[in-house]
Amino acid sequence: MRKNFVTGLILLVPTVLTFFILSLLVNILTAPFIGIVSSFITYFVPGHVDAIFENNGVKIITKLLVLLLLLAAITITGMLARMVFFNAFLNVVDAIAHAIPGFKHIYKSIRETVHTLVGSQKSPFSSVVFVPFPHDKAYCLGLISSEQTDTKVTVYIPLAMNLTYGMLVRYDRNRLIHIDMPFESAIKTAVSCGAVFPDFKVVTKNPNS
Amino acid sequence: MKKHFLTGLVILLPLTLTIAVISFIFNLVTGPYVGIFQQILHHFNLLDRNIQVQEYASQVLVVVFLVSLTIFFGMLARSYFFGYFLKLWDWLLHKIPFIGSIYKTSQEAIKTLLSSEGSFKQVVLAPFPDSKSECIGFIAKENIPPFAEDAKETMVGVFIPTALNPTSGFFVVYPESEVQYIDMKVDEAFKYLMSCGALKPPFNIISKQSSQELES
Numbered sequence: 001m002r003k004n005f006v007t008g009l010i011l012l013v014p015t016v017l018t019f020f021i022l023s024l025l026v027n028i029l030t031a032p033f034i035g036i037v038s039s040f041i042t043y044f045v046p047g048h049v050d051a052i053f054e055n056n057g058v059k060i061i062t063k064l065l066v067l068l069l070l071l072a073a074i075t076i077t078g079m080l081a082r083m084v085f086f087n088a089f090l091n092v093v094d095a096i097a098h099a100i101p102g103f104k105h106i107y108k109s110i111r112e113t114v115h116t117l118v119g120s121q122k123s124p125f126s127s128v129v130f131v132p133f134p135h136d137k138a139y140c141l142g143l144i145s146s147e148q149t150d151t152k153v154t155v156y157i158p159l160a161m162n163l164t165y166g167m168l169v170r171y172d173r174n175r176l177i178h179i180d181m182p183f184e185s186a187i188k189t190a191v192s193c194g195a196v197f198p199d200f201k202v203v204t205k206n207p208n209s
Numbered sequence: 210m211k212k213h214f215l216t217g218l219v220i221l222l223p224l225t226l227t228i229a230v231i232s233f234i235f236n237l238v239t240g241p242y243v244g245i246f247q248q249i250l251h252h253f254n255l256l257d258r259n260i261q262v263q264e265y266a267s268q269v270l271v272v273v274f275l276v277s278l279t280i281f282f283g284m285l286a287r288s289y290f291f292g293y294f295l296k297l298w299d300w301l302l303h304k305i306p307f308i309g310s311i312y313k314t315s316q317e318a319i320k321t322l323l324s325s326e327g328s329f330k331q332v333v334l335a336p337f338p339d340s341k342s343e344c345i346g347f348i349a350k351e352n353i354p355p356f357a358e359d360a361k362e363t364m365v366g367v368f369i370p371t372a373l374n375p376t377s378g379f380f381v382v383y384p385e386s387e388v389q390y391i392d393m394k395v396d397e398a399f400k401y402l403m404s405c406g407a408l409k410p411p412f413n414i415i416s417k418q419s420s421q422e423l424e425s
Contacts, residue, residue: 004283006323011282011295014316018302021311130356130382134338139356139364139382160368160380177356184310192318193368194349194380195328202356 030066128186130177160193178203239271246270332398334389335367344369372405
């Protein structure tokens with residue numbers, strides 16, 4: 001009985017968890033636009049919106065629709081951005097955004113972060129290291145970005161389970177232990193508190209590189 | 210007066226908190242399915258007179274259903290045909306780019322968590338945040354190869370949760386000799402952490418060998 005229950009858990013929980021995480025993501029992405037879509041539906045089908053939106057099927061379909069529209073909008077904006085006249089238009093938008101007090105600081109820092117995170121083709125955190133944290137005989141997984149020329153290297157040490165918290169620590173280059181773990185595996189290790197911990201090899205790096 | 214109030218609190222608070230925690234977990238697990246079951250009950254005009262009772266009944270039904278479904282799946286998993294179907298399902302999900310990696314991670318995590326010699330079964334004292342103080346930690350992975358090639362000592366991965374809220378913490382890798390194994394049980398360690406040290410269970414330092422004997 002107990003054995004069967006555990007086996008069943010091993011089989012079912014990953015699927016349930018995957019759907020749960022996915023629906024969470026979809027909800028976050030679509031939430032700001034659901035209102036627009038529902039008012040759109042009111043426009044065409046007056047008086048029945050509540051009844052329509054009580055239906056789970058309709059809810060799921062609208063969410064998928066919003067998701068598709070978002071993808072399309074992002075792609076089309078990207079396509080347009082390659083055209084000259086649209087670029088000029090974007091510059092105007094930028095200029096306006098930069099001119100509004102209060103708005104401009106937020107806009108600027110978000111813009112710069114997004115540019116470095118998404119703009120370059122490769123992942124911003126290109127290598128995974130072990131760093132002596134919190135002391136010399138203990139090691140934590142850290143993520144470093146590729147291009148750093150300072151004498152000290154800035155390392156992001158994510159907290160376990162909850163990656164949105166972490167410490168930003170600056171280390172001397174020779175104290176880093178580079179390993180051949182891909183970025184994704186490091187994230188998995190951190191999220192699972194080390195339950196998923198793939199094998200790795202220490203990479204000896206040229207100290208000048 | 211004050212004394213009576215306090216005595217009352219001491220008696221009633223644990224009970225209330227326990228009920229609150231259990232009903233929270235209960236609601237969390239049953240939440241996504243209650244609607245369906247309530248509709249079914251409603252369809253057959255069962256317990257229609259009191260909506261609240263109907264809701265509770267459907268919650269209980271959901272729990273019974275989920276537990277039996279899990280046991281049923283565990284039984285099925287032994288049959289050859291179903292194993293084949295599972296492989297297909299796994300293969301299918303692994304193929305989908307973004308979803309596949311979420312699925313794979315949760316699969317691996319659940320497997321290590323629930324397998325008998327898995328992670329988070331052994332409580333340790335690990336030197337944190339400096340070498341002269343120690344924190345409660347859980348062994349996540351043993352026998353990690355040492356960083357330096359000439360070193361013989363293997364490393365252990367330890368999860369050090371934050372107090373009060375153990376859902377975050379640090380994952381730290383130590384040389385094996387730095388970590389002290391103790392005979393505290395996992396639930397006792399959680400009690401210690403979640404009470405911020407108010408409940409300190411007694412413990413002894415044990416060797417790694419004896420910790421394995423205890424498990425077997």
